Amino acid sequence: MVIFSCPQTPHICPVPARCLHKRLKEMHYKTIFEPFRIKTVEPIRLSTEAERAAYLEAAHYNTFLLHSDQVMIDLLTDSGTSAMSAAQWAGMMQGDESYAGASSWFRLKTVIQDLTGMEHILPTHQGRAAERILYSHLGGKGKTFVSNTHFDTTRANIEFSGAEAIDCLAEEGNAGYEVDFRGNLDLDALREVIRQRGAANIPAVILTVTNNSSGGQPVSMGNARAVSQICHQAGIRMVLDACRIAENAWFIHHKEEGQQRKNYEQIATEMCALADCVVMSAKKDGLVNMGGFLSMRDDTLAAACGSLLIITEGFSTYGGLSGRDMEALAIGLKEVFDPGYLDYRIKSTGYLGAHLLAMGIAVVSPVGGHAVYIDARKFYPGIPITEYPGQALVCEMYKAGGIRSVEVGSVMFGKYDAEGNLIPAKQDLVRLAIPRRVYTQSHIDYVIEVFGYLLAHREAVRGYHITHETQYLRHFTARFAPA
Numbered sequence: 001m002v003i004f005s006c007p008q009t010p011h012i013c014p015v016p017a018r019c020l021h022k023r024l025k026e027m028h029y030k031t032i033f034e035p036f037r038i039k040t041v042e043p044i045r046l047s048t049e050a051e052r053a054a055y056l057e058a059a060h061y062n063t064f065l066l067h068s069d070q071v072m073i074d075l076l077t078d079s080g081t082s083a084m085s086a087a088q089w090a091g092m093m094q095g096d097e098s099y100a101g102a103s104s105w106f107r108l109k110t111v112i113q114d115l116t117g118m119e120h121i122l123p124t125h126q127g128r129a130a131e132r133i134l135y136s137h138l139g140g141k142g143k144t145f146v147s148n149t150h151f152d153t154t155r156a157n158i159e160f161s162g163a164e165a166i167d168c169l170a171e172e173g174n175a176g177y178e179v180d181f182r183g184n185l186d187l188d189a190l191r192e193v194i195r196q197r198g199a200a201n202i203p204a205v206i207l208t209v210t211n212n213s214s215g216g217q218p219v220s221m222g223n224a225r226a227v228s229q230i231c232h233q234a235g236i237r238m239v240l241d242a243c244r245i246a247e248n249a250w251f252i253h254h255k256e257e258g259q260q261r262k263n264y265e266q267i268a269t270e271m272c273a274l275a276d277c278v279v280m281s282a283k284k285d286g287l288v289n290m291g292g293f294l295s296m297r298d299d300t301l302a303a304a305c306g307s308l309l310i311i312t313e314g315f316s317t318y319g320g321l322s323g324r325d326m327e328a329l330a331i332g333l334k335e336v337f338d339p340g341y342l343d344y345r346i347k348s349t350g351y352l353g354a355h356l357l358a359m360g361i362a363v364v365s366p367v368g369g370h371a372v373y374i375d376a377r378k379f380y381p382g383i384p385i386t387e388y389p390g391q392a393l394v395c396e397m398y399k400a401g402g403i404r405s406v407e408v409g410s411v412m413f414g415k416y417d418a419e420g421n422l423i424p425a426k427q428d429l430v431r432l433a434i435p436r437r438v439y440t441q442s443h444i445d446y447v448i449e450v451f452g453y454l455l456a457h458r459e460a461v462r463g464y465h466i467t468h469e470t471q472y473l474r475h476f477t478a479r480f481a482p483a
Contacts, residue, residue: 031441032343036437051070061480061481064475071403078371079284080126080289088328091324091328101317102318102323105326108329108330109121118296120302121295123321125313126282126291127241127279130294136160137301139157142162142163143162145158145163145164146166147166147208148168148207148214149211150165151208155413159472173214173217181223181251183211184223185223190227202234210368218251221259240278242271243280246337247285247342247346249271250264253267276297280294284370286332341437351444352372361374362378376392376430380458387463390410391411391480392464406431407429407430409428409429410424411475411478432447462483467480
């Protein structure tokens with residue numbers, strides 16, 4: 001027996017975790033089983049197709065408006081939906097709820113500083129709060145932000161300030177390519193935007209890892225270095241949106257030449273070192289249900305953002321978080337880099353994507369880390385883009401199998417021209433986002449089986465019209481009616 005220090009609690013184990021991971025790999029078995037045991041269960045309420053049709057109609061055909069107990073398999077988002085570990089739940093009992101100077105804050109601060117290498121850390125209740133603080137301060141009319149692809153809340157916070165958000169996704173990120181790093185930022189396009197807008201009018205270039213809106217695709221370390229170099233030569237801040245940085249590190253380690261000698265946490269730390277600011281929704285790779293942060297190098301920027309934090313979130317040593325939240329996050333930011341967990345996470349997501357591809361379903365390939373993205377235009381070629389084929393697939397998945405998902409396409413990102421005609425998104429995708437440590441392989445096998453049914457019955461499916469929408473982030477609350 002070997003006594004070793006486990007990342008969670010010291011205990012006696014015949015094989016250290018790192019050795020166990022190596023031995024499992026050496027077995028050459030195909031089954032990727034969950035590297036955890038289930039200790040607490042939450043019941044799933046089963047429903048009939050007739051019940052689900054009624055629920056969906058009452059929700060105006062928007063799955064965001066469903067009640068959670070009306071959903072059987074919830075793939076709406078991987079944000080804040082993780083199952084926390086025994087160590088995290090134990091840590092929550094140590095939460096220091098002092099208003100100022102809580103010990104829980106200093107533990108979290110140390111973990112984030114070790115990861116980002118940045119002195120100034122602002123805790124927020126989630127990522128969009130950090131975005132609002134940073135981009136409301138840096139933004140405004142006449143300003144331009146550039147990204148590999150702005151996600152919905154990022155774009156909304158930027159545009160709400162009066163600034164514009166320009167996507168510069170590398171060409172290989174578009175449909176038809178199958179390369180390892182489809183999330184990269186187009187360097188030539190970035191240089192052209194800088195030339196046209198002027199560096200003084202570009203407060204920041206935002207590199208999102210992984211690139212959620214473009215199929216959850218990873219960004220290479222080489223691309224991150226090049227973006228950092230261009231930004232710093234032009235005197236522009238580089239912001240790293242690090243909400244899925246551990247998953248991105250897995251792809252770099254396994255797919256990018258010269259990165260194999262580094263572990264996942266070292267890769268993540270190296271990527272953070274390229275940036276001036278890091279924004280993180282910790283509800284993803286922080287393995288918590290609530291939490292986020294903004295870290296910065298610049299003293300002046302930190303002072304300004306710190307004032308906004310106190311006005312909108314809370315005091316600087318808790319922000320929008322309780323002490324127990326900070327304890328859980330400090331533990332989660334370490335657990336997420338465990339090799340066994342990351343192998344399971346990436347490969348189990350790939351399992352779903354591979355089976356859908358084998359069925360002839362067009363998915364963004366190679367499959368990313370947190371979700372499988374389905375090309376809804378190809379799934380429903382008979383539905384016009386103006387009738388939102390992605391929303392049609394979202395509705396059919398729920399009616400057929402009680403599976404909740406989200407459209408990432410012309411509902412989420414579509415605009416209107418001066419005449420009120422739809423300017424569609426480049427792609428109409430449906431995202432199947434897999435919560436961390438929540439579902440087993442049998443749940444995923446059920447999802448695959450439901451898609452077999454959808455394929456057999458897709459000819460009769462119609463699209464949808466929007467009957468009500470808001471100016472920003474309309475997909476959250478929009479109402480639809482069948483076309």
